[in-house]
Amino acid sequence: MTHAYRVDSEVGRLRTVLLHRPGAELRRLTPRNNDQLLFDGIPWVGRAQQEHDAFAQALRDHDVEVLYLTELLQDTLEYQPARDEAIAGVLDDSRLGDQLRKILEAFLGDLTPEALTQVLVAGLAHEELKTGRGLVYQLMDRHDFVIDPLPNLLFTRDSSVWVGDRVAVTSLAMPARERETALAQLIYRHHPRFENVAPVYEPALEHLEGGDVLLLAPGVLAIGTGERTTPAGVERLARQVFASGLVHTVLAVPIAQDRATMHLDTICTMVDVDKVVMYPAVAYSLTAYTVTSENGDLRVSRARPFLEAAAQAMSIDRLSVIDTGLDPVTAEREQWDDGNNTLAVGPRLAVAYERNVETNARLEAAGIEVIRIEGSELGSGRGGPRCMSCPVLRDPA
Ligand SMILES: NC(=O)NCCC[C@H](N)C(=O)O
Helix, strand or coil: CCCCCEECCCCCCEEEEEECCCCHHHHHCCCCCCCCCCCCCCCCHHHHHHHHHHHHHHHHHCCCEEEEHHHHHHHHCCCHHHHHHHHHHHHCCCCCHHHHHHHHHHHHHCCCHHHHHHHHHHCEEHHHCCCCCCHHHHHCCCCCEEECCCHHHHCHHHHEEEEECEEEECECCCHHHCCHHHHHHHHHHHCHHHCCCCEEECCCCCCECHHHEEEEECCEEEEEECCCCCHHHHHHHHHHHHHHCCCCEEEEEECCCCCCCCCHHHCEEEEECCEEEECHHHHCCCEEEEEEEECCEEEECCCEEHHHHHHHHHCCCCCEEECCCCCHHHHHHHHHCCCCCCEEEECCEEEEECCCHHHHHHHHHCCCEEEEECCCCHHHHCCCCCCCCEEEEECCC
């Protein structure tokens, strides 16, 4: 069956979304590896799954179709070319050495699509490769992974993002997340659901993460540049979306190079066609460079206040910031806990973590209906409802 997927805004009625239910990959996290694997704690996995199931159910209750990444991946791995590509991807690792690579190739080649999916997502521990032998294998620590797990796959927004009827498969900056885009690419290249989708961007040299990309309005993107997306990544995506004719203006938005503000969507998300919820500490100091296309090249303006540049690019009088009015300490705490990382299910209807009590109260006071979800365990990976979802179909806003 052919589907016509399309996303032109952050707030049009959400119809279909791609999620990843966290699983065995989270059980790999230990106090020894959690920093490297980009988690701030060790989640209670069963509870994280319950929280995620409740998130998915809340979306279904609002008539959103939920697609699961592992289900799509498993379907994809029924096709031999996709299997070959997936296996080649993990074998292309400089740590392996020829002997272990050969052993691993044979091991992976024997797996069913379901088991291969599991290994691609949860990784492969040293002791799980029963056939392992040779110099590299023997010298590995028993805690090492032959294939690294992908606990951040949970944050499906970062590895792919839709712009109009095309998808951008990004280039993740952190080594612990690099392989996520290979899985996203397998799905978009080989799954029959996406057979008519042409990518507008594919993994490239420059770093670009989906959490930095906001579709402010049809034809207008804001792209954060900070810890994850580089100015070169913004430039690359701008060139591609301009060439496709899908976008006429890109705002490059510098953000602090900190873990707390790793993506633009950690400080700003949209809750209506002309309203954002924004971390108060930066709302009025954030700036933007307006990038447009001129005779096939990029034209870049001087830096201006973000809200002003955005309103102009969106052709609206004003992009309003919902006044979360919090004292600085509460604001900082709730920003860290992804209070600003809402997922709009439609205009003025958004999913948010319940723990951000004050931000949510202010959203409601401003007329936004808040669908509260629990996130005490999910949040240990430092991501909220928007990070955990890749919209693939929204109605026009
Ligand atoms: N868009 C987002 O802000 N995604 C959250 C990603 C969290 C993940 N642990 C990371 O550090 O990349």
